[in-house]
Amino acid sequence: MSSDLSQQKVEISVDGVSMIFGKKGKQATVLQDISFDVYQNEFVSLLGPSGCGKSTLLRLMADLLQPSSGQIIIQKEHPREVRLRRKFGIVFQNPTLFEWRTVRENIELPLEVMGQDRSVYRTVVDQLLETVGLMKFKDYYPWQLSGGMQQRVAIARALSLDPPILFMDEPFSALDEFTKEKLHYELLEIKRKTNKTIVFVTHSIPEAVFLSNRILVLSAHPGRIHSIHPVEFGEERSLQLRESASFHAMTASIRNCFYEESGTNEHQMG
Amino acid sequence: MSSDLSQQKVEISVDGVSMIFGKKGKQATVLQDISFDVYQNEFVSLLGPSGCGKSTLLRLMADLLQPSSGQIIIQKEHPREVRLRRKFGIVFQNPTLFEWRTVRENIELPLEVMGQDRSVYRTVVDQLLETVGLMKFKDYYPWQLSGGMQQRVAIARALSLDPPILFMDEPFSALDEFTKEKLHYELLEIKRKTNKTIVFVTHSIPEAVFLSNRILVLSAHPGRIHSIHPVEFGEERSLQLRESASFHAMTASIRNCFYEESGTNEHQMG
Amino acid sequence: MISKSFPFLFGLFFIFVWQFHGYHFLFRLERYQLPIPSDIVRSISDNGEILLIYTLYTGIEIVGGFLIGSLLGWLAAVAASYRPQAGAGGITILASMNAIPIVALAPIMNNWLGDGVASRIGIVSVMTMATMAVSTYKGLQSIESTYLELMTSYAASKGQIFLKLRLPKALPAIFSALKINMSTSIIGAIVGEFFIASRGLGYLLSDQIRLANMPLAWACIVIAAIAGIFLYTIIQLLERTCMPWSVTRR
Amino acid sequence: MKWAKPAHQGAVVAVWIALLLLLWEFIAWLLHALMLVKLPDSKLPYLHKVIISLQDNLPVLIKQGLLTFGNAGIGFLIGSAIGISLAIIMSLSNTVELTLTPYMVASQMIPIIGLAPILYGILHDPDLSRIMMAGYVTFFPVAINMLRGLHSVQPEQIELMRSLAASTWHSYLKLKLPSAMPGLFAGLKISAPLAITASIIVELMGAPNGIGVLMISSLYYGAAQVYMFWSTVLVSIAIGLVSFYLLVLLERWLTPWQPEFRESGSGGT
Amino acid sequence: GSVKSVSMSPDTSAAASTSSTTKNEPLKKLKIQLKWVPQAQFAGIYAAKEKGFYKDEGIDVDIVPGGPDVIIEQQVVNGAADLGVSSFDSLLVNRDNGLPLVSVAQVTQKSSYRLLSKKSTGIDTPAKMKDKKIGTWMGSQQFQVLAFMEKNGLDPKKDIQLVKQGFTMDQFFGDQLDVATATIYNEYYVVLESGVKEEDLNVFNFDDAGVAMLEDTLIAKKDWVDKNRDLAVKAVRATMKGWIYAIEHQDEAVDIVMKSVTAGSTTKQHQTTMLKAMAKLVKPEGFTNDQVGSFVDESVKRTADIALQYGLIKKPADLKASLDTTILAAK
């Protein structure tokens, strides 16, 4: 799909979006004039220096913040409509678990909110607990979990809804490489099976290259689009790909462009 | 130093440590019979699957938890003595910032607690703000920061004490590669200059290889030491090293040993 | 803009309905049960001097009792959180002081402190102490363990943990207690005056209400209400200045 | 810094009570025997005499105490319900909070003696009026603390519920109310003993029975009843203690996730 | 027996005549609000209930206790009670402020209030009360104290310090007061019971000074009386019958009262002295049984005059409208 974008249906369109935080007098422009499209069933990764506005951009798309200017259209509608129709799931940078709910109950939350029947989603949740490897811990409370385990609960929670769109903010950052890779495959499999569109924030360039159809590199202060990199590896991603020369070349090229961008901004890094 | 360990002074000695959580009846053995030494001015990384007990081990060394059995000796003393003499700094997996303190005030916290004079530590804190690239944000409150920025505040806070021992729990996990690399160099520089001993938890094998003198790989359920890997690259770590073949070989070998360990445990991953 | 001025407009509307017998009509009340605002205002202006003097008199009791009671309660909570194992029990006892009604407190305090302001300051102090103690203690104790671990790793003394972690964390709870205590103080001073006092808003109120002089009785209530809202606002402002981090957030 | 286990804590409370009672007897002795003050019995009678009187009148005190306790329970339930509802309504929007706050504060300034004629006038039902008055005395602490609890929800958790397009109902049921539980309990613990006061105050509005009636009667009938008076004070404190302690247990049971109730220090984060 | 009284509405008179002739009519509910907790001060009412006097009249009486926070006039006006035991002076001021109430019977004929001073203070004449702290209960109750002072040549505004007295006598014992108010049926005995000897006290009597105001009176809402005249007549009649019975059988009446007081709050002996004192107030020397409950013009007028003179009421009381003598007269 990455080869002929014009043929694809646009799922999310971000158009001239800027975001300014703070009240008058003490304002900070965090995002400036961001425009890009995400196509249906596409996996787009956002890369960029710490504090450049990736999480903010995700929040804008999820209708959790309103842009100071510009607009975002998802499935031809305002993000609010899309949110109200529960068309997306979101994984925040922090696990954001409810401390009074066990692992299982945290994962069930979206399903409860959607009013689904417990008997119906039992198996779904069991399946998810297996996927993220927390079956044994299903009755633990969040404070009894390690950081990575908490993050996995958050991932399972977002997946439980089975939404057509996923916004994921560094979901795998606290996971070991083995668990991470396992979840990479799971995520790609889920995307393939259920035709999901995914917008994904990460700091790991190999991760972005391995998973994405396109990679957006942002620059900082204010956050702008530095460059867009289509990743032309087709839909089938495997261990071989990770070890291929083209994979390393792509990784290196993005790293370079990233360094070049960050390097010029070094005096105001952050 | 890594080449002749027996010559080195033992800084931390972990001896047959086990850790059991929970009350009788619902107990879980998290760490079992862990023994290893950390030498003075050594950089030891802990690698292991999510939930295997790395953070717990760090807490045990920092006298924040007491082992169920076994003992830990630091600088020939009980960890409590070492803690009371403020010989170590700690970076938790979560930033754990005080929401009522600005960035600057959060970094100053340990210095205040130590009773140092504000006029004395002003420049130290300024220096740290530069190092972690948050000078412009020194008056922000934690909730105005991005995830990576919060993590950098936590790092600066731990460094502000300038302790001889540092315990760091995935300190760079939320940082982009450029910022991370910059901080790698800073950290190594600080270690070299001030002769620090560092115990470092990470999920990034390249990071561990790049930074460490030795790498401990833990296995899960219960957490045990799977293998110990000396990293023989000397004290000078540079960009060239990262791109060298021996670096990649080392990375690959640890990844293999890691996979092998996790793979066998796959049915109870997490 | 509309939402900002809404509370004010609503207030005007509330008084308007009251003035034109809206509530009297609705609840079938008579003016000798609930006077209308103009009666109350007239009564205030007719009795301006005495009301002013009495307000000041009662004000001393309110502020004195509020400060002493809140401070004592606060100190009790701090002491209790120093040794929570033993302290929790002490807080339980203090909390149960809230179960002594003013009817009982008034004669006791009169015997101890005489029939002047001191007696009501005593009553109000007892009434406010428990609330502050319970609230503050909860705030001081309810701390996520990582934060305590962080301070422990600095070998922070109990005092430092208190000053730099527990106290800021407990501020919202402390301010809740101050808000409750503020209203307790006013009503406590006024009701305390029912029993023995020969001056003050409460004395006047209880006297006039028996004489069915409702406008003057309600003048006392209205003054107390205005004082209450005024003091509440002050505490809110204080809360904002003491906790800038939480205010800017919303 | 964990709370002692309930059983252990009960023992600690008992020690406190013992110490305070000793202190009482000591101060009484000072007043009676050493300082020879006027009216020592009205200031602070000898504890042992109060206890003797308490023992003599135990059946009556228990009967009246239970009656008052029962009424306090009703008042407490009503007051808590009002307080919780008000806090929820106020948390719905800033404007609502700003609009209602002054009325809520002002309402607390109306003494029962001023409120009663209006309430009777509106409700024309003495029983209902009494219940409302008991609720009126207890709702404020609950409302304030509950409101604080509702405001203490983490912004990110709210964002999560928003992203799920959770209805207002769901975001309260599943997020805001659980988050507000610690605050709510702080309020309930303050208002539970206050409910005893409230039910006694309501008894002063003309009730045939109850600790409050015993209290004013024994004051009114003078010196002969002074030990009886102090007995009623002790009983009301005791009821307050019991009601507070019940809430301590209830809180532990309903909100075991609170940091101070957790079994062992910390999790992985 | 049954007497047809003058009645405003044919409805009620019809109802009245049937209810008094046939015994199996359902009893009419009636609430009487006391001004204080159950005690011998209200012995007549309790006796009437216990001895079935109300029932004989076809009335089921519910006696509502009072308390420090109960305002009788408000209770009656609100309909929380049909009849209330209030004070006549209090009725006047409430009427002056617009409450549509009337008195239907006057229970006490003499003032129960006394001023007490300890002999040790040397205050043995009213004149010596100059500049002293005088305790009294306020509400409407301080006015006869003012009248008493003026009568004895003191300026009530300047010469004395009037102080609010609580419902214990502790201020008096603790010398916070030089002169205290006491009712002859309770506080006076409270003082004696505390060990103060009768001969150590100076007692000043308002009646003797001619400044007494009328106290315990039965009040009702005006339109209630108009609509339920017959019921009012019967209730008052039964109440007064109860009083006469209580005065004549004091031991039994105290026993009856003791059934209603909160156990442990008072002693039988205390209530016995209380009833003895009350008996003299309700049926003073020279009164016949028929006169119990009636309005003595002179006392009524004196009460109204003092009330007006000291500003308790602002306009002269319309005594015709303030009391309904027809209720008691309708025998």
Ligand SMILES: Nc1ncnc2c1ncn2[C@@H]1O[C@H](COP(=O)(O)OP(=O)(O)OP(=O)(O)O)[C@@H](O)[C@H]1O
């Ligand atoms: N409420 C706020 N007020 C002011 N500035 C804010 C606020 N929220 C976020 N910012 C600023 O917006 C910028 C972008 O934040 P954001 O969380 O989007 O960064 P990010 O790209 O996700 O960074 P990271 O990789 O570290 O998570 C930061 O500089 C931050 O300081």
Ligand SMILES: Nc1ncnc2c1ncn2[C@@H]1O[C@H](COP(=O)(O)OP(=O)(O)OP(=O)(O)O)[C@@H](O)[C@H]1O
């Ligand atoms: N209070 C507790 N009660 C019970 N189990 C606990 C408790 N705290 C931690 N654990 C368990 O201890 C194990 C190790 O946790 P720890 O945080 O040390 O893992 P970790 O190696 O740091 O993992 P991660 O890489 O995900 O951070 C986990 O399985 C966790 O469930």
Ligand SMILES: Cc1ncc(C[n+]2csc(CCO)c2C)c(N)n1
């Ligand atoms: C505040 C107060 N007001 C009045 C009285 C006197 N008093 C108490 S009950 C009652 C009516 C029946 O006895 C009277 C006149 C008091 N002691 N305290």
Ligand SMILES: [Mg+2]
């Ligand atoms: Mg982010």
Ligand SMILES: [Mg+2]
């Ligand atoms: Mg960890």
